[in-house]
Amino acid sequence: NAGVTQTPKFQVLKTGQSMTLQCAQDMNHNSMYWYRQDPGMGLRLIYYSASEGTTDKGEVPNGYNVSRLNKREFSLRLESAAPSQTSVYFCASTRGGMRQETQYFGPGTRLLVL
Amino acid sequence: SQQGEEDPQALSIQEGENATMNCSYKTSINNLQWYRQNSGRGLVHLILIRSNEREKHSGRLRVTLDTSKKSSSLLITASRAADTASYFCATGEFNKFYFGSGTKLNVKP
DSSP, X not given: OOOEEEEOSEEEEOTTOOEEEEEEXXXXXXXXXXXXXXXXXXXEEEEEESSTTOOEEOSOOTTEEEEEOSSSBEEEEESSOOGGGOEEEEEEEEOOSTXXXXXXXXXXXXXXXX | OOOOEEEOSEEEEETTSOEEXXXXXXXXXXXXXXXXXXXXXXXXEEEEEETTOSEEEETTEEEEEETTTTEEEEEEXXXXXXXXXXXXXXEEETTEEEEOOOEEEEEEO
């Protein structure tokens, strides 16, 4: 039982390049989330998927797209990376529903955009 | 913003002392959660307190919730060097969660 896994762990991009961050969970959770964390800051929600087949914007969705590929996987795509997107990206999952249960986090992807 | 806000931003104590950090939020909640983040790692869930609960304990952790003041506190008793980390509160609205900027706790051996 690996929990929440993320790939890659670290990535360097040049401005304008694109990439996809991958996230998978093996806990049969319904809801999945993508956050970014800038130095010395808390987490800001980029996108979330309350259940398979649905996605919604969070606080900071501009410059990102997501795909809920199936119940296990939720990917985050940067179509044209900008230096302002340099951050640590965390994926999380919960059982879902209205009671906002415990979130389980992946180890993070450190992204540097030059 | 609906984010929880932690206070203080940083706290430095000696091993064995108690550490108290506070969280204030703006909207009504179903529950409030506390998470720990060790440097360079993901967040780990510590404790969840529901809106109809006033106090909850888990090992050396004690959490209180005052919904009338929209505030919560996390107390870590008999702190250890291994408790050095950042602590975040999180509040939820439907399927979304909002995190504060955290309290950075340093426990000196």
